[in-house]
Amino acid sequence: MTGPVAVTGASGFVGRALIGQLLEAGRPVRALVHRQGVGLSHPKLETVTGGLSDRAALLRLMDGAHAVIHVAGKVRGRDLTDFLGVNADGVTHVAEAAQAAGLRRVILISSLAAREPQLSPYATSKRTGEERLAKAASGAAFTAAILRPPAIYGPEDRELVPLFQTMARGIVPLPGVPGARASLLHVDDLAQAIVKLLDSPAQGTYELHDGHEAGYGWDEIAAIVERVAGRGPGWRLRIPEHVLRSVAGINLLASRLFGYMPMLTPGKVNELRHPDWVCDNTEISRDTGWQPLISLENGLSSILRGTPLKSDRGISNVT
Template identity: 45%
Template sequence: MSRTIALTGATGFIGSILASSLINAGWQIQALVRPTSDRSHLRATCVKWIEGNLEDLDSLRRLVRNVDAIVHCAGAVRGVSEKQFIQVNVEGVARLVHAAVEQHSLPRFLLISSLAAREPHLSPYATSKRQAEETLAAAAGDMFWAAFRPCAVYGPGDRELLPLFRWIGRGIAPVLGSEDARFSLLYIDDLAEAVLLWLQHGSCKASVFELHDGQPNGYSWKDVIDVSARLHARRVLHLKVPEPMLRLLAGLNFMAAKAMNYRPMLTPGKVREIRHANWVCDNTALNQEIGWRPQVSLEEGLRRTLR
């Protein structure tokens, strides 16, 4: 058996760590790459690059030819319109599954979805992640598949949470969510380990699995700031950003993105995600299915991230 994986999103934060850990575990990787992608940080790793994108079915057919498994990690995480998210996150999955089920020997298929899919009404991103899961489930046929729903993932190379941790290092902690909101977190290496275990596992139930670092009832903003402040060994000023101000900033950013044609992270939809009261996950289903247990606590994960 060739033990080859088709990987999408290998140039992104999560996908690049997945690529390294899969290679270390002995898998051969063929990874989808757009001509515009920055692959410099992966130059050292032995990846066979397949040029294309999720809009191009032919490139997806080349990507999945004769592979044992597909890990679909590419996704739009920033955008203005629902259409932009749907085109990449839903139609991209539909094309990739289409290419996969054409194979003579069916590969197994893992979709890196998101906990956001649990609350699809909150944002165009969340809607698209839920629809992506449904598209996979409907089109997979006899193919083994699963969708992972990680909560917020952090680690070296992350561009979303790292700025927040850096601000805390400077002594200022912007508090964007409400005081009583609870959310789970996951260190990137634990996600990579879960992917490896799922790939090694013989037969798995086709299902959607939540993943987090195992902290019961997750964290509040204060918990995270306290852990970061302890690591930075400094007092930190909690700067509460009122919801109307956050909404105003998101609205302005949204309009600027439309006018200047860039893909924004902070949008009204993202504010609804940030302000959502409960992003606490449950690992039970995945633990029972493949025996995965996260190893990295928030304190240890932050230490490694900030190193």
């Protein structure tokens, strides 16, 4: 492999973890940054300032690169229009620049939500982005692969970690339907999977999880958090659907009045209450050799208790 690895979404939670692993492996990285820097300094790290609609910036990003990993995405919005500009049009711009720059490999980090595009504008936009890449790759000089990660957590996570911390204090909100199950994945395992996929000829769409094949129920997650926190069962607070939908509707209205991008919307409630977000590692493990290293208990021990991050295979400091 020659040339740097180009990375979009470099300043985000997943992007920083990925760049750290690429640099640790001795690979030069060229990162696209927009409003916020990467927060890393390394002799093999170069940054390019610009957005996904800036063709000149994308061409600078990919000039001489071997591959691009497209991590950038938008998770907050009011309607489909808010999401499409980044999650679909952005994919088109990246694919066009990759073709123009002569790259050989394009990796798209999508979302498991794309499996159920009817649930929300976000899910629709992620599925549309996947379809745009598949169309662009047909007959192109580059090969393409798509990852659909489940819910991702890790030290810099601003979504799941606060929920885990609330559970550790003894308050366990339960917004999902009874019996719902979902896969989880530590961000470092995701970063390793991306690198494995980058180095393989694998094409297509892949799901992945942390090795817990049946996923987790909300009560199971709470029990693991409580065990790690060294406390007994906390107060289970089941949140009725009508409460979630009322709050989401008010939040959506307020976002339009005050001009902010909301997280909790009616579409997000649909995602939260979907009964099956369980993934399957069979195909990605078969095609790349990747295996998850970090169980939920070990990942949470590192976050909630500050213990060294360990893998299920007994390897300390897996990052």
